[in-house]
Amino acid sequence: MNLETQIQGSRAVLKVTGRLDAAWAEHFHNSIQEVIREGHHHLRIDTSRLEYLSSAGIRSLLRIQRELNSVKGSFGIIHPSAFVAETLRLSGLQQMIMPESETSDVETVQDAGMSSLAALQPISGIRFEKHSLKEQGKITVQRNGRWKSWQPVRKEDAVEISFSKNIFGLGIGAPEHDIEAARTRFGEFIAVSGHVVWLPGDGTATPDYLEQAELFIPRLHVIQSLSGEGDFSHLLRFSPGEKGNFLNISDLFLQVLQTTQSNAAAMIGIVEVEGLVGSSLSKSPGLISETDRPGDFPEIRNWLRFCGERIHSQTQALVVSFLSRDPSHSSIPHLSPLPSIPGLRVHTHASILPYRPLQQGILELESSVRTVFEDNEPIDLLHLIEDDRPLIGLGQSAFIRGACWCAPLQFSKETSS
Amino acid sequence: MVSIRDLTKTFFPKTPNEVKALRGIDLDIPEGCFAAIIGTNGSGKSTLLNAVAGTFKPDQGNILIGRQDITNWAEYRRASLIGRVFQNPFAGTAAEMTIAENVVMAMRRGCRRGLGLALRRSVRHEIAERISSLKMGLEDRLDNPIGTLSGGQRQALTLLMATWLRPSLLLLDEHTAALDPKSAAQVAELTLEIIRREKLTALMVTHSMQQAVQLPEHIIMMHKGEIVRQFGGQEKARVRVSDLLAAFDHVRRQEQLDPAVSEILGSQYV
Numbered sequence: 001m002n003l004e005t006q007i008q009g010s011r012a013v014l015k016v017t018g019r020l021d022a023a024w025a026e027h028f029h030n031s032i033q034e035v036i037r038e039g040h041h042h043l044r045i046d047t048s049r050l051e052y053l054s055s056a057g058i059r060s061l062l063r064i065q066r067e068l069n070s071v072k073g074s075f076g077i078i079h080p081s082a083f084v085a086e087t088l089r090l091s092g093l094q095q096m097i098m099p100e101s102e103t104s105d106v107e108t109v110q111d112a113g114m115s116s117l118a119a120l121q122p123i124s125g126i127r128f129e130k131h132s133l134k135e136q137g138k139i140t141v142q143r144n145g146r147w148k149s150w151q152p153v154r155k156e157d158a159v160e161i162s163f164s165k166n167i168f169g170l171g172i173g174a175p176e177h178d179i180e181a182a183r184t185r186f187g188e189f190i191a192v193s194g195h196v197v198w199l200p201g202d203g204t205a206t207p208d209y210l211e212q213a214e215l216f217i218p219r220l221h222v223i224q225s226l227s228g229e230g231d232f233s234h235l236l237r238f239s240p241g242e243k244g245n246f247l248n249i250s251d252l253f254l255q256v257l258q259t260t261q262s263n264a265a266a267m268i269g270i271v272e273v274e275g276l277v278g279s280s281l282s283k284s285p286g287l288i289s290e291t292d293r294p295g296d297f298p299e300i301r302n303w304l305r306f307c308g309e310r311i312h313s314q315t316q317a318l319v320v321s322f323l324s325r326d327p328s329h330s331s332i333p334h335l336s337p338l339p340s341i342p343g344l345r346v347h348t349h350a351s352i353l354p355y356r357p358l359q360q361g362i363l364e365l366e367s368s369v370r371t372v373f374e375d376n377e378p379i380d381l382l383h384l385i386e387d388d389r390p391l392i393g394l395g396q397s398a399f400i401r402g403a404c405w406c407a408p409l410q411f412s413k414e415t416s417s
Numbered sequence: 418m419v420s421i422r423d424l425t426k427t428f429f430p431k432t433p434n435e436v437k438a439l440r441g442i443d444l445d446i447p448e449g450c451f452a453a454i455i456g457t458n459g460s461g462k463s464t465l466l467n468a469v470a471g472t473f474k475p476d477q478g479n480i481l482i483g484r485q486d487i488t489n490w491a492e493y494r495r496a497s498l499i500g501r502v503f504q505n506p507f508a509g510t511a512a513e514m515t516i517a518e519n520v521v522m523a524m525r526r527g528c529r530r531g532l533g534l535a536l537r538r539s540v541r542h543e544i545a546e547r548i549s550s551l552k553m554g555l556e557d558r559l560d561n562p563i564g565t566l567s568g569g570q571r572q573a574l575t576l577l578m579a580t581w582l583r584p585s586l587l588l589l590d591e592h593t594a595a596l597d598p599k600s601a602a603q604v605a606e607l608t609l610e611i612i613r614r615e616k617l618t619a620l621m622v623t624h625s626m627q628q629a630v631q632l633p634e635h636i637i638m639m640h641k642g643e644i645v646r647q648f649g650g651q652e653k654a655r656v657r658v659s660d661l662l663a664a665f666d667h668v669r670r671q672e673q674l675d676p677a678v679s680e681i682l683g684s685q686y687v
Contacts, residue, residue: 149686203646205663282667300674304674305667306670306671306673307670336686337685383686385682387681389677
């Protein structure tokens, strides 16, 4: 099977030659995914030279159609051979075939909400779109939990928090019914729009997740956390100017600060991953005893998992970041220095999921997060760090494209004091 | 019940070729438990098995089978408690002797072997009956030299011989690794059947993740002479090959957490 791609305005036309059967369906799907990742959400499959279409091929066409529908894209078969037209008709899928005269309303879809676009200081090879969401939008950040890193966890260090849809956050916690039950399972978590992903610190290394539904609101016992509440002022979108380009997370942070015109900001991102560098707990801090020294080498190996290489390329990450270069925030716990930008202090967690395309233009946070989790399970969760070891360092996390909701942040009075 | 305490062995100590093959192994295998040891090359899994079998004397530590401390027992003496099957199908049996003669030897395992045990009719009958349980038709070939059997047949027979007198511990050292896939699957199935039927305590070294997931009740993961992870009970029931590979990957990555990374984590992991 061969696939040729032609870009015609806002549409990508893919001419498929050969057989689309079980042997080729996966390759076909992956190739089309690549085109979708490049930002083409209006696809036409030219099947004039398609020799054979089996049920496996039809299934992959349906999968692509469903993915594009979820991002308000469009999909259709053009120039079907008699055989393809007959197969689709017999399968009840003739609506997939587009008429020759088809003119799409793609431009209107794509341009929706672009009026608020503003120019940003460019970064080589990356295109940015800045959308204003709410003037004066601001996030108030609260510090929760009193655990001091690597000390034994006391009962009074933990606090129970409900992560309803209007609160987002990151930290270390566990969704057990009480602190003692949580003690063996404390691990990193991320909470966005009623979705909580956490990595149990019980050695399973498999992220678990909770979703708000009906009356159920995810609750966690947290021992260290930052949570934010309020309105996002901006949506920042970025994509590569040409294939192979990517954006380092430190450059993304600078763009967020520039966009929000502030020295401290909160950010939620849904991003396609180029590579992640991070760490996570492999053992619950609730198990630390007076004699343990988890922060010291080599004991640290028993408590923290280090990625060892840049990982999770080609996946999607849901990222929560709190960042500040305001000197008055230097004493706020849970923010740590980013080596590549002196003066900037950050805390970032990323939950990793299989890739899903995102709709273009302005996005609403809650529905986008829902799309990310739909029929999708988290693969991993990381506390992102920057590995600045000379020569052998892994560098920093980087992204290919993404959508980031951001706003200036202010710490609650209790947190600042 | 097998108890191993602080078992340590260093080969070629204080030389450039020094290998710390076992670094203070602590392990308990309950009565009737079938455990598998997995690990990368040089992880110490075969060394641990050989230490239990008595191939060499450990530098430090103890090995107990039941209440008997066998640490200082010679290899031949341990044979009264331990049955063994090796990777090489040609080890563990005498090729020139007949099937029946090999089995008679196994029937006297751990005992002084004189000329007292002849191949009486009743003994032949018992041998034929038990060999027929292998469903390989070998009961009709009792007088054939064992060297004429295929690798799979020979390994199945070795397994039967090793368990003829119910051993307190059965040691399996990659006993299906040298067989063709079909024979390996047959011998693996037979292993499980015998261990379950006889309620044997068994320790198997394997390179096959699939086998480690399917056969035993307990998995011991070794790396550089240490036990780095164990999967038992409910956790073993849900473990998949991908979980074992992920656990190995985790071990590999942990080694990259060097003092410099530790310093980075100290400043950036809040």
